[in-house]
Amino acid sequence: MTTAINTPGAPGRDGSGQAHGLDVIDPHRIRQDFPILHQEVNGKPLVYLDNAATTQKPQSVIDAISNYYLHNNANVHRGVHTLSQRATDDYEAGREAVRRFINAPDANEVIYVRGTTEGLNLVASSYGRKYFKAGDEVIITGMEHHSNIVPWQILGKEIGIRLRVVPFNDDGELLMDEYEAMLNDRTRMVSVVHQSNALGTVNPIPEMVELAHAHGIPVMVDAAQSIPHMPVDVQALGADFLTFSGHKMYGPTGIGALWGRAELLDDMPPYQSGGEMIRSVTFEETIYNTLPHKFEAGTPDIAGAIGLGAAVEYLESIGMERIAAYEQALLRYGTERLDGIEGVRMIGTAEEKGGVLSFYMEAAHPHDIGTILDSEGIAVRTGHHCAQPVMARYGIPATVRASLAFYNTTDDIDALVKAIDRVIEVFG
Amino acid sequence: MASDLSDLYQEILLEHNRRPRNFKTLDDPTHQADGFNPLCGDQISLQLKVGDDKVHDVGFQGHGSAISRASASLLTQAVKGATSDETMAMFDEFHKMLTEPDAELDIDLLGDLEMLAGVIAYPTRIKCAILAWHTLKAAMDGENVATTE
Numbered sequence: 065m066t067t068a069i070n071t072p073g074a075p076g077r078d079g080s081g082q083a084h085g086l087d088v089i090d091p092h093r094i095r096q097d098f099p100i101l102h103q104e105v106n107g108k109p110l111v112y113l114d115n116a117a118t119t120q121k122p123q124s125v126i127d128a129i130s131n132y133y134l135h136n137n138a139n140v141h142r143g144v145h146t147l148s149q150r151a152t153d154d155y156e157a158g159r160e161a162v163r164r165f166i167n168a169p170d171a172n173e174v175i176y177v178r179g180t181t182e183g184l185n186l187v188a189s190s191y192g193r194k195y196f197k198a199g200d201e202v203i204i205t206g207m208e209h210h211s212n213i214v215p216w217q218i219l220g221k222e223i224g225i226r227l228r229v230v231p232f233n234d235d236g237e238l239l240m241d242e243y244e245a246m247l248n249d250r251t252r253m254v255s256v257v258h259q260s261n262a263l264g265t266v267n268p269i270p271e272m273v274e275l276a277h278a279h280g281i282p283v284m285v286d287a288a289q290s291i292p293h294m295p296v297d298v299q300a301l302g303a304d305f306l307t308f309s310g311h312k313m314y315g316p317t318g319i320g321a322l323w324g325r326a327e328l329l330d331d332m333p334p335y336q337s338g339g340e341m342i343r344s345v346t347f348e349e350t351i352y353n354t355l356p357h358k359f360e361a362g363t364p365d366i367a368g369a370i371g372l373g374a375a376v377e378y379l380e381s382i383g384m385e386r387i388a389a390y391e392q393a394l395l396r397y398g399t400e401r402l403d404g405i406e407g408v409r410m411i412g413t414a415e416e417k418g419g420v421l422s423f424y425m426e427a428a429h430p431h432d433i434g435t436i437l438d439s440e441g442i443a444v445r446t447g448h449h450c451a452q453p454v455m456a457r458y459g460i461p462a463t464v465r466a467s468l469a470f471y472n473t474t475d476d477i478d479a480l481v482k483a484i485d486r487v488i489e490v491f492g
Numbered sequence: 493m494a495s496d497l498s499d500l501y502q503e504i505l506l507e508h509n510r511r512p513r514n515f516k517t518l519d520d521p522t523h524q525a526d527g528f529n530p531l532c533g534d535q536i537s538l539q540l541k542v543g544d545d546k547v548h549d550v551g552f553q554g555h556g557s558a559i560s561r562a563s564a565s566l567l568t569q570a571v572k573g574a575t576s577d578e579t580m581a582m583f584d585e586f587h588k589m590l591t592e593p594d595a596e597l598d599i600d601l602l603g604d605l606e607m608l609a610g611v612i613a614y615p616t617r618i619k620c621a622i623l624a625w626h627t628l629k630a631a632m633d634g635e636n637v638a639t640t641e
């Protein structure tokens with residue numbers, strides 16, 4: 065295999081600025097950290113381009129999880145014995161790592177959840193049920209993942225709130241004038257995706273927050289797709305709640321985090337109830353525990369939290385600025401290569417976007433493309449990406465989505481392009 | 493999935509995808525059903541005209557992958573003129589072909605349907621191939637909706 069920066073002949077590598085950024089990371093060194101990548105699939109080297117669905121795990125994350133089970137397994141916050149203390153320390157170190165990673169003021173504002181879906185449900189359920197009443201409005205956007213649509217819809221049916229949806233243009237950019245016009249004194253919440261999983265669009269969160277805050281409206285950010293690929297600083301964004309999944313940021317499944325401002329979380333009722341979340345229970349009355357434990361009922365995913373902490377440390381060791389720069393360069397390279405193929409229509413062409421190459425071909429259905437790509441060892445996602453309203457907006461049933469990580473190379477993109485040529489061969 | 497891609501996308505299958513047979517709506521259907529494959533968004537509507545226990549006409553509409561489209565096209569050819577018992581026998585045989593490796597198959601009964609035999613090597617695609625048949629069964633059973641989930 066050649067190195068990513070020195071392969072001549074392909075576009076975007078002539079040093080004229082297009083390739084700028086590809087040299088900030090050596091993906092071949094990075095790939096050594098990811099054991100799973102070194103395998104063949106269907107007789108071809110695996111090309112993993114389904115990172116928006118879930119990312120692969122570095123050895124350090126795998127080690128942190130097995131180390132916990134091999135040496136420290138015990139319940140947290142419960143025992144006086146040594147193992148319990150170790151488990152608790154590592155579990156809480158994960159929380160502190162997350163706090164640092166997103167620049168939250170206080171680790172107690174970081175609540176472990178199962179993932180983005182649970183983070184969104186927690187806020188809709190706890191904050192929504194406490195503060196929303198009939199006639200109130202919640203603003204989302206037309207490019208939300210189903211997990212940022214359905215919880216509000218359910219609440220809408222229960223309480224009678226109205227969901228307002230900010231539209232976007234053909235490139236996949238929000239119509240900010242329409243957003244601004246939607247904000248009014250019935251609006252109780254703005255809940256918006258930071259980076260769209262279907263389109264790659266990066267939304268202007270600070271601007272949206274400023275407009276919402278001018279009306280005293282809190283903003284919830286779905287950072288599932290942004291946090292693995294760019295620096296995310298909750299204070300710089302100005303958000304009030306932000307949530308993400310561990311498994312999309314090189315950590316394990318089953319764990320994620322919700323961050324919220326302490327003054328908001330403090331006044332919110334618990335989401336689930338049981339052990340850990342209470343301070344004292346009699347049969348007459350329960351006094352809730354303090355943050356973050358109030359929202360962490362039951363024995364948590366301890367190994368997951370430790371794995372998440374390890375993922376954060378791994379990302380910090382490379383640096384999110386560098387990761388973003390590299391992936392942006394790879395995105396430019398990929399966009400240029402795919403754009404050059406006749407019959408390929410890119411879906412999601414926003415000025416500000418992350419490493420998502422979503423496309424549609426008239427000649428072949430996405431599912432057939434996915435099968436042909438898989439036969440070449442290339443993993444992509446085909447379908448509606450849990451964003452059916454986005455598909456409807458473009459009048460297509462599904463797309464093929466190649467999504468990038470910093471272990472991907474220009475060779476991966478070239479393999480994708482070659483496999484698409486094969487699709488054209490088959491489907492003419 | 494060691495199978496060769498050309499076993500799956502045979503030229504004749506691609507031809508059915510490009511030019512599906514009986515891709516039409518019927519004026520006076522006696523049975524009809526809609527089928528969905530939530531996984532990939534495939535959707536088909538199937539209509540039948542059945543009288544004296546015979547399928548006199550059949551048509552389908554919808555969108556989906558080449559596999560699901562060609563399968564629907566082949567289905568319409570296979571069941572036209574068949575009795576309901578023959579239709580169900582084809583359903584069972586087709587199902588067996590796609591789900592039981594090394595099964596002994598009634599090639600005469602399957603006819604052109606056999607060209608979808610290669611799908612068995614692609615587990616993620618079996619639902620695409622079988623969607624039209626589930627929809628047919630739903631229509632014959634008087635149910636209006638079929639899904640592969």
Ligand SMILES: Cc1ncc(COP(=O)(O)O)c(C=O)c1O
Pocket residue numbers: 116117178179180181182209211212257259260261286288289309450
């Ligand atoms: C933008 C976005 N939000 C939310 C989710 C849901 O994440 P999870 O399934 O990890 O809860 C996803 C995952 O696909 C996503 O891409």
